[in-house]
Amino acid sequence: GAVVSQHPSRVICKSGTSVKIECRSLDFQATTMFWYRQFPKKSLMLMATSNEGSKATYEQGVEKDKFLINHASLTLSTLTVTSAHPEDSSFYICSARPRSSVRTDTQYFGPGTRLTVL
Amino acid sequence: GEDVEQSLFLSVREGDSSVINCTYTDSSSTYLYWYKQEPGAGLQLLTYIFSNMDMKQDQRLTVLLNKKDKHLSLRIADTQTGDSAIYFCAEVTGGSYIPTFGRGTSLIVHP
Numbered sequence: 001g002a003v004v005s006q007h008p009s010r011v012i013c014k015s016g017t018s019v020k021i022e023c024r025s026l027d028f029q030a031t032t033m034f035w036y037r038q039f040p041k042k043s044l045m046l047m048a049t050s051n052e053g054s055k056a057t058y059e060q061g062v063e064k065d066k067f068l069i070n071h072a073s074l075t076l077s078t079l080t081v082t083s084a085h086p087e088d089s090s091f092y093i094c095s096a097r098p099r100s101s102v103r104t105d106t107q108y109f110g111p112g113t114r115l116t117v118l
Numbered sequence: 119g120e121d122v123e124q125s126l127f128l129s130v131r132e133g134d135s136s137v138i139n140c141t142y143t144d145s146s147s148t149y150l151y152w153y154k155q156e157p158g159a160g161l162q163l164l165t166y167i168f169s170n171m172d173m174k175q176d177q178r179l180t181v182l183l184n185k186k187d188k189h190l191s192l193r194i195a196d197t198q199t200g201d202s203a204i205y206f207c208a209e210v211t212g213g214s215y216i217p218t219f220g221r222g223t224s225l226i227v228h229p
Binding site for chain 2: 004006034042043044046049093095107108109110111112114
């Protein structure tokens with residue numbers, strides 16, 4: 001089946017630093033990648049949708065200058081949390097929609113990245 | 119209220135059946151999904167059902183959809199300790215391909 005990886009799986013950083021999280025589709029090309037944030041006992045919150053070669057579309061309430069998304073190729077999207085603060089600590093999950101998918105709702109999820117900001 | 123609602127916890131004995139329930143509000147839902155999330159991991163698609171179906175069975179999993187009541191359930195037969203996880207219900211509506219997730223039901227299986 002389709003595999004999506006994320007790197008790193010866990011990261012601990014100091015307040016004020018920036019952290020980059022990578023999302024890769026390993027065996028398929030992804031025209032669209034999604035970034036979610038998951039809070040404890042809460043649903044997944046869609047942060048942004050990124051299409052290869054164009055700017056990401058951010059959901060309401062998500063600061064685009066804080067959460068920088070780059071989708072430079074059909075297999076890689078990155079999320080950079082800039083000037084991280086403790087309230088940015090969360091579990092970030094990406095998903096990817098295959099280029100070849102007939103169904104537009106098909107998504108494959110990555111394993112997630114646990115970010116802890118001290 | 120939430121667009122997709124689930125109870126937060128369910129505890130069952132190993133070998134029993136588990137039934138996880140979900141309600142949703144959008145009557146134009148086209149696909150409904152069940153995802154499984156194990157501790158510290160991403161989401162794994164377990165099964166899905168198209169909105170014109172009432173039931174779908176896949177090995178130990180049975181999905182029931184009551185479109186009139188906007189109620190979806192996931193039944194896991196012969197629940198095992200490896201089934202302990204958080205189960206998310208999600209829907210996709212016509213015109214959108216981005217699922218709306220419930221808050222997840224934490225299934226605890228005890229001996």
